[in-house]
Amino acid sequence: MQNFIWPHKDLLDVDDLTVREVNYLLDTAEQFQEVNSRPVKKVPTLRGKGIILFFAENSTRTKVSFDMAGKRLSADTFSLAKSGSSLNKGESLKDTALTLQAMSPDIIVIRHSSSGAARFLAERLSCSIVNAGDGWHAHPTQALLDAYSLRKFWRNNELGGFEGKKVLIVGDVAHSRVARSNIKLLTMLGAKVRIFAPKTLLPANAADWPVEVHSDLGEAMRGADAVMCLRLQLERQAAGLLPDLSEYASRFCITPKLMELAAPGAPLLHPGPMNRGLEVASSLADAPNSLVLDQVNAGVAVRMAILYTLGTRNDAPQPEA
Amino acid sequence: MNKPDHKFLLKGARRHEHASFDVLVENGRIAAAGPSGSIEAPSGVESVQAEGKLLFPSFIDAHVHLREPGYEYKEDIQSGLTAAAYGGFGAVMAMANTNPVNDNASVTKSMLEKARLTHPHGPALYPIGALSTGLDGKELAPMGELAEAGAKAISNDGKPVKNNELFRHAVEYAATWNLKVIDHCEDPDLAAGWQMNEGKSAMELGLKGQPGVGEAIQVARDVMLAEYLNLPVHLAHISCRQSVELIRWAKTRGVKVTAETCPHYLLLDDTALASYSTLLKVSPPLRGKDDVAAMREAVADGTIDIFATDHAPHAAHEKEVEFDQAPCGFIGLETAVALTWALVEQGVLTGRRFEELWASGPADIFNLPVNGFKAGDPADFFLFDPAESWVVNRESIHSKSLNSPWLGQELKGRVSAHWLGGVRIF
Numbered sequence: 189m190q191n192f193i194w195p196h197k198d199l200l201d202v203d204d205l206t207v208r209e210v211n212y213l214l215d216t217a218e219q220f221q222e223v224n225s226r227p228v229k230k231v232p233t234l235r236g237k238g239i240i241l242f243f244a245e246n247s248t249r250t251k252v253s254f255d256m257a258g259k260r261l262s263a264d265t266f267s268l269a270k271s272g273s274s275l276n277k278g279e280s281l282k283d284t285a286l287t288l289q290a291m292s293p294d295i296i297v298i299r300h301s302s303s304g305a306a307r308f309l310a311e312r313l314s315c316s317i318v319n320a321g322d323g324w325h326a327h328p329t330q331a332l333l334d335a336y337s338l339r340k341f342w343r344n345n346e347l348g349g350f351e352g353k354k355v356l357i358v359g360d361v362a363h364s365r366v367a368r369s370n371i372k373l374l375t376m377l378g379a380k381v382r383i384f385a386p387k388t389l390l391p392a393n394a395a396d397w398p399v400e401v402h403s404d405l406g407e408a409m410r411g412a413d414a415v416m417c418l419r420l421q422l423e424r425q426a427a428g429l430l431p432d433l434s435e436y437a438s439r440f441c442i443t444p445k446l447m448e449l450a451a452p453g454a455p456l457l458h459p460g461p462m463n464r465g466l467e468v469a470s471s472l473a474d475a476p477n478s479l480v481l482d483q484v485n486a487g488v489a490v491r492m493a494i495l496y497t498l499g500t501r502n503d504a505p506q507p508e509a
Numbered sequence: 510m511n512k513p514d515h516k517f518l519l520k521g522a523r524r525h526e527h528a529s530f531d532v533l534v535e536n537g538r539i540a541a542a543g544p545s546g547s548i549e550a551p552s553g554v555e556s557v558q559a560e561g562k563l564l565f566p567s568f569i570d571a572h573v574h575l576r577e578p579g580y581e582y583k584e585d586i587q588s589g590l591t592a593a594a595y596g597g598f599g600a601v602m603a604m605a606n607t608n609p610v611n612d613n614a615s616v617t618k619s620m621l622e623k624a625r626l627t628h629p630h631g632p633a634l635y636p637i638g639a640l641s642t643g644l645d646g647k648e649l650a651p652m653g654e655l656a657e658a659g660a661k662a663i664s665n666d667g668k669p670v671k672n673n674e675l676f677r678h679a680v681e682y683a684a685t686w687n688l689k690v691i692d693h694c695e696d697p698d699l700a701a702g703w704q705m706n707e708g709k710s711a712m713e714l715g716l717k718g719q720p721g722v723g724e725a726i727q728v729a730r731d732v733m734l735a736e737y738l739n740l741p742v743h744l745a746h747i748s749c750r751q752s753v754e755l756i757r758w759a760k761t762r763g764v765k766v767t768a769e770t771c772p773h774y775l776l777l778d779d780t781a782l783a784s785y786s787t788l789l790k791v792s793p794p795l796r797g798k799d800d801v802a803a804m805r806e807a808v809a810d811g812t813i814d815i816f817a818t819d820h821a822p823h824a825a826h827e828k829e830v831e832f833d834q835a836p837c838g839f840i841g842l843e844t845a846v847a848l849t850w851a852l853v854e855q856g857v858l859t860g861r862r863f864e865e866l867w868a869s870g871p872a873d874i875f876n877l878p879v880n881g882f883k884a885g886d887p888a889d890f891f892l893f894d895p896a897e898s899w900v901v902n903r904e905s906i907h908s909k910s911l912n913s914p915w916l917g918q919e920l921k922g923r924v925s926a927h928w929l930g931g932v933r934i935f
Contacts, residue, residue, distance in 0.1 A: 280826070280830055281834075302831035302833045303785070303833070304832045307785055308831060308832075324715030391711075392707050392712070393709045397712070
C-alpha cells in the first residue's frame, strides 16, 4: 500500500484513465460491493458532500444507480431532470451549469443527449464532472461496470483475466456510447473486441477501430468468450436504417443456437433496458450465464468507487488498493 | 484620409519578381506602374515609401455573410466592410441569407445604400440575390428585379436546392440577366442533421458525419446540367476530393463550371475537432487529411478557380453551446490573406497564383472591376508585411464577432495599408 493522489478532476471517458487507475477503481468497487451486501449498506465516507444528478436526457436505471451510490456513501444527492430544469425554459447549458456550480456541489453527474456535453461542463466548472452518458460519445461508468462484471465472472470461473479474451459487441454500434466506451476499455485491458451489426448500424469508419469487424453473425459468435448485446432504439427503423423489426429479430437476435457457437459457458451482457426477443432471446436473458443483473448490481459499487475517488481526491492522500 | 483626386507615388514595394516596384496614382486611378526607375513621376509629387512590403491589388471576396439586414448583433455592413478593408479586400459579395432574405430589390438597394453611407470610398459591396424566394427552394426569386437593383449573382447559399428542375430553371433564367448562379453543393437528405465530416474523428466523437459524397453528388448534378444547358454554374466552398475530381473532369470537357474553396479547407482537417470546439464547426465541414491534400493540389493546378472566405460571423453566446446546437461558420475576412500567404511560403502556391485566386479570378468569374496595375485601372491596392506577427483577438479584429478557429493564435503577415480609388482607407 502506498499513497497516491487521484490525478483527474473529472471522469469523462475511459481513455482518461491508465490501466492502473482502472484496476484501482475496480478494486475499490469490490470493497464497496461488500458494503452493499451488509445489513446496513452505508458508510460515512462522503458525509457532507453534495452530488447533483443532472439528467438532461431520460434515464431511470443510471440515475437510480448513481443516487443509490451517493447515498450509500452518505453524500447528499440532488436530482435535476430535464422536464424540471431550466433547459426547457430556454436557458443555455452554460448558464444551467454555472447556476449549479454556484450551489457548491462537489460532483455533478451529467447525462445529456449531446456528444461532448460532459466535457463542456468539465471545461467550465471547478467541481468534478462524471459523465453518465453523452450522446453517442461515451458512457464510462457503464464500461467500467461491464469490465467489473466480466472480471468477476472470469475470476470466479478460474478463466483468467482480460488478456486475449474475445469479446463480441453486437447490435447498434453506430449510435452507441456504450459500445464506444467498451471498445476502448476492453482493448486497454487486453481483450480482443469483435463487433457485429448490419452495415447501417456500423459507423462508416468502423475499420479504423482496433476491433475485428464481422459481417456474419455466426462467425462473430464463434469462440467468443463473452457476448455483449446493445439496445436497439426503435426509432432506427423509422429513420430508414432497418427494414422492419421482425427482420431484425429473425436475423440479428442472439438465440440459444447462436450462443452454442460461443465459448462454452460464455457470459451474456446487456446494458439494459432489454428488448427481449429483439436483441436477445428471453431464455438467454434469464439463463445462468446471463450477467444482466450482475451488471446492475456492479453498477452501484462501481459508481460508489468513482464518487468516492473523485469526492475525496482533495481531502487527503488515499491508500492504493 | 487623402482626397480621391490626390496624386502620389508609391515607391519601392515588392511585387512578384520585382524587388522594387513603383505606382503612380492620379485621380483615383493608376497613372503608371512598373519596376522602380521604369516610370516617370512628375517632379515634386508626394511619395509613399513601401520598402519591404508586398504590393497586391485589392482582393475580392466572392462569398461573405454580412448579416444585415436582420442579424446585426453578429455583423453589419459597416463592421463587415471595415473588416474587409483591414483584411485586404476591396470588394465583397454578400450572400442573401439575411432577414428578410435578399430576394427583392428593396433589400438589395437598402444594402447598397448602407454601404455607400458607411464606406463611401469602399470596400465595394456586391449583393448576391436569393435563387428562390425566401431561400425556400420552391419558386424562383425575381432575378431581373434583383439584377437591376445591383445584385451581381444568385445563390441559395446555406439552403441547398434539392429540386433538380428548379435548379435547372434557375441556371437558365439567371443567364437571361447575365447573373451567375452560385451553388452550395450539399445533398440535404444524405446525412441530414450532420455535425461534422464523416470519418474516424466523427466516429470517435460520437457525432453524426456528413460524407464528402453528399457534396459531390450535387457537384455532379450541377456539372451535368451546366454541360447540357451550356450555361455557367459557380460552385461555392468546395471541400473534398470527390468534388475536385468531378470538376477536373468537367473542365476537360469544356463545361462552364467554376469553383471556389476557402482557406480553411486547405489548412484544417477534421481531427482538429477532437476538443468539440464549436469554433471549428462549419458548412461544409472540415474534411479528412486526404481531402486537404486534394484541395491544395486543385487550387494550385487551377481546378479550383478562386478563394473565398465564407466569412460567417456568429455571436459568442451562439457558439458557446453544446456542439450539436452550435451554428455553422466562422469569420475569415481579416485572417484570410495571412493564412493563404503561408501557403505561398510553404511552396503550395506561387505568389502569382495566390494573387489570381483572390483578385483577377473572382473578377473574371463575376465580371467585376479589378486593378491589374495598368494605366487607367482603379487605384485599389494594399501593402502586406509578410514579417509582422499579430494575434487574433478583440483588439486586432474589426468584425463584430470573434468566432475564428485562430482566435488567440499568432498569425504571421498582415495587411499594413490599403488604398481604394486612390484613397488611403487605413
